[in-house]
Amino acid sequence: MRSAAAIVAFLLLFFISGCAQRTIPSACASSEPSRLANCIYNNAVTEQNPYYCYSLEDKRQREICMRDAADPNARKALLNSLASEREAIFVAQEGQAHSKQGGNFESPEEAAPQAQAAEQSSCAGLIGTARDNCFKTVALESQQIAYCESISDATIRKSCISEIARKTKDIQSCKTLSQKENINLCNLYVKGDEQKG
Numbered sequence: 195m196r197s198a199a200a201i202v203a204f205l206l207l208f209f210i211s212g213c214a215q216r217t218i219p220s221a222c223a224s225s226e227p228s229r230l231a232n233c234i235y236n237n238a239v240t241e242q243n244p245y246y247c248y249s250l251e252d253k254r255q256r257e258i259c260m261r262d263a264a265d266p267n268a269r270k271a272l273l274n275s276l277a278s279e280r281e282a283i284f285v286a287q288e289g290q291a292h293s294k295q296g297g298n299f300e301s302p303e304e305a306a307p308q309a310q311a312a313e314q315s316s317c318a319g320l321i322g323t324a325r326d327n328c329f330k331t332v333a334l335e336s337q338q339i340a341y342c343e344s345i346s347d348a349t350i351r352k353s354c355i356s357e358i359a360r361k362t363k364d365i366q367s368c369k370t371l372s373q374k375e376n377i378n379l380c381n382l383y384v385k386g387d388e389q390k391g
Contacts, residue, residue: 218249231255231284238263239272254316254331255284258324271322279321323347330354339367343376352379359383 219241222233231250238246239262247259262268272280317328326345333341333354339362342354359368359380368380 217245219246229281232281235259235262235283236272236280239269242266242269252284254328258320258328261327262324265323268323275321283320283324317344323350326350333358337362339380340370343371343373351376355379356383360386 218230219234219237221237222230225233231252234246234249235255235258238244238259242263244260244263247256247263250256250259262272317325317332320328326347327350329341329344330350330353333339334357337358339355339358342351342358345351345354355371355376356379360383363384365381365384368377368384371377371380
């Protein structure tokens with residue numbers, strides 16, 4: 195009876211460890227380490243297989259990969275992009291994006307802008323919807339409405355501005371925007387709740 199329980203336990207552990215392993219697409223097996231994340235992203239999105247994304251070490255890259263691997267529009271955008279753009283999704287800003295991680299900062303106040311700058315530079319290395327969603331995430335996490343202007347897609351940009359304006363109710367932040375259309379939208383959402391009340 196004990197041997198049967200031991201065999202079942204062994205098989206269960208074997209099965210669980212096999213399921214928990216990260217699967218790298220076979221096309222990426224020979225990729226150099228600096229291009230591995232990009233290869234995994236491209237394969238996951240092209241094949242619409244978010245499971246590949248679990249093999250990405252970087253949390254932000256993994257989140258972007260999983261979102262885009264489940265989005266047919268992201269697949270279409272990726273397939274319509276230039277080969278040079280597809281090859282540079284996660285590698286273009288790699289040095290800048292990770293240069294401050296683990297660094298010694300003098301204070302938390304100094305660390306926050308450095309982290310935001312790193313996040314922003316990592317977004318700049320992305321393309322299309324992935325880039326826009328990355329900038330929106332940075333803007334929402336930092337509550338810095340100016341990051342919304344880096345978003346190319348008008349719908350995502352307007353959503354970003356309206357969400358932050360609604361949350362912060364800071365009319366001064368609207369003045370930091372450079373485009374009149376964005377300033378007007380921001381003012382509308384900041385003042386909108388005041389007019390209802």
